[in-house]
Amino acid sequence: MMLVEADLTNFKLFDRSLRIINFAELEAKKTNKIVYPIHLLIGTSLERTGVCAELFINYPYLFDVLIERAKNMNFDFDEQGILFHPISMNISLTTKQVLENAYRRMKRFNQVYINEGILIKALLDLKDPATNSIIEGLDVSKILDIISSQRDMIDSLKNYTFPEIAPSEVIYRKAEQDDAAALELFVKKEFGNRWLAAIENGFQEEDIPIYVADENGMIVGFACFDVVRRKKDYLVQWVHPYQSVFMV
Template identity: 60%
Template sequence: MKFSERTLRIFKNAEMEAHKSTNIVYPIHLILGILRERTGGCAELFLHYPKLYDTLKERMQKINFNNQEQGIQTEFFNMKVTHTTFQVLENACNRMKRFKQVYINEGLLIKAIFDVNDEMTKAMLEGVVVSPIVEILSSPRDMIVSLKDYSIPDLTSTDLIIRKAVIEDANALKDFVEAEFGNGWLDSVENGLQEENIPIYVAIQNGKILGFACFDVVRRKKGLFGPMGTAISNRTQGIGYMLLHCCLKEMKDIGYEYAVIGEAGPLEFYEKACNAVVIPMGV
């Protein structure tokens, strides 16, 4: 299992909470760890549920934890976790693989916590409407990047070619997108290929497309970045980072002051790569 940096911070928060009560990490400690995190969607969650952390802490004082729980030692925590918590991690990992993601993030984690249907967690959250919690943390979110002072970072690469797509790339590009991501993005890619100046960049190695990124193609909306995708076998190699910045540079050159990243999946990637921030729900 691989975890995002924010998820690892959540784990540390959860351990601190468990240290105060049980010395074994329960699913409720993971929720408390999420509520202590103040970045990304977790920060927005705190704004929507400002009193939830204190409410759960008060309820924990009235809970009789299972003294028979011996816990399981894992490589992801310094202290033991309950069997249910371990099941949460396994469920999150399975969802990660199903959606062809690389890291377990807070969205996968919160969904797994509620899917495991733990009785103690349900009792602790009695009266709390949890569907907005899942939506805030696990739904694809729009993000925004300021391009006013943007400058492209160094994108040197030894054997990878990043270039604008040309019409001759059409068949290979569409075949790549469909094979890696299904047909959901094909209409947007086709929109881009119909433009005289195609707003699509491709990453090529040894004559093979490994990734792509677009802008101004989803419903032909101007200033909208995406979709972007890298072959699952070539993730975490910086390909998406380079494709992203090639697009952002051109968007700035066109004159856009902001770029909106539509339905961004890996929020943490964009936060670190280009200082993108989540657009609050309802805006």
């Protein structure tokens, strides 16, 4: 599979993601003035709104752990780094990989914004020795559970412009009982256990309030309503891994 070259001028970043990057730059100034993945993680722990606030509440000592590990990292002070929009400071090659991976994940799920969940997921998926040493011993599954948990994120769409979505082989259809096992596996893999109860509630209904995105027989997304704590009038927008979830 050919990788898509990421051009960060082609899409928008949520304000929270931009603040994480700004925090990362401030932390990078304390080392060798190059933004590394650990600076992005520290930025995430400093951005204490939305999902990041939940991460701080559930993982309050994460910031101290990351600061200590940053102090013990052997930064290459001869490294020049590279320029990469929208970060004003130079970044390391590994940070470039994080941003490009986030871009590819965004494009894969037809999104137009990189949110903090996509950014964190791309960072945690990075397989390089330095990043592995940063997250060693951290409860990564807990972090992923927090950033992908269902939550009320009602927002006005008054000024929203729908993006152009390229034709694809994805079919959107109502879920059937035969989809239960495959959808539960998909949800558990991509979101953790927090969505399972909602999905199980949906499949207990005679008229299943769940829709799936089916790509060549494989579930790649879902939407559901009236399933969160079995309350009526809750609608969940199309949900892809680490995409923001809206309930109205």
